[in-house]
Amino acid sequence: ETGVTQTPRHLVMGMTNKKSLKCEQHLGHNAMYWYKQSAKKPLELMFVYSLEERVENNSVPSRFSPECPNSSHLFLHLHTLQPEDSALYLCASSQPSLGQRPTEAFFGQGTRLTVV
């Protein structure tokens, strides 16, 4: 248990559906991240939120829409996805140390998404 919780653990959705992934952390961290893990590919950073503000968006298609309503919660809204979007989506959080740059990130167990 890392303190980062993702729901649902598994999701199957059609290409016309709209769904949301949820991430919650109770570690007091102020930075949160979405990563995509596809088979045979390195983890890809999708979005970074720091102090609830999006600070990085790595050329992710607009069919993925993140939302960070507060420092403990992060969502990834999904709509009109493609089969190639099927992957494990991982949420992580981290905390800067007294003015220093953040160190390690703590990851949730991921949401296994299948687009049919």
Next chain:
Amino acid sequence: AQSVTQLDSHVSVSEGTPVLLRCNYSSSYSPSLFWYVQHPNKGLQLLLKYTSAATLVKGINGFEAEFKKSETSFHLTKPSAHMSDAAEYFCVVRGSSNTGKLIFGQGTTLQVKP
């Protein structure tokens, strides 16, 4: 720019024998380096981290890694493999921004044979 290269996509060892997972990094400044492990259908767990203190870093489950600046390496080792060590291992470097972005290697699958 920061990057890491994991030199082996698959490593197979027998239970009780040493483990060596190799990682080279590229960084324009003193890096922060990590090893994470991912068991099947699980998230990522931090094994150990190097943040410019001791060059030999001890982690959980008997793993350790040595930072070698001259070789730009951060190899992960364990003296004696256990069946439960079978997993995917990722070498990671922290990016240059202040957002804490992590840059992952492609991963090494460790197989442990009985």
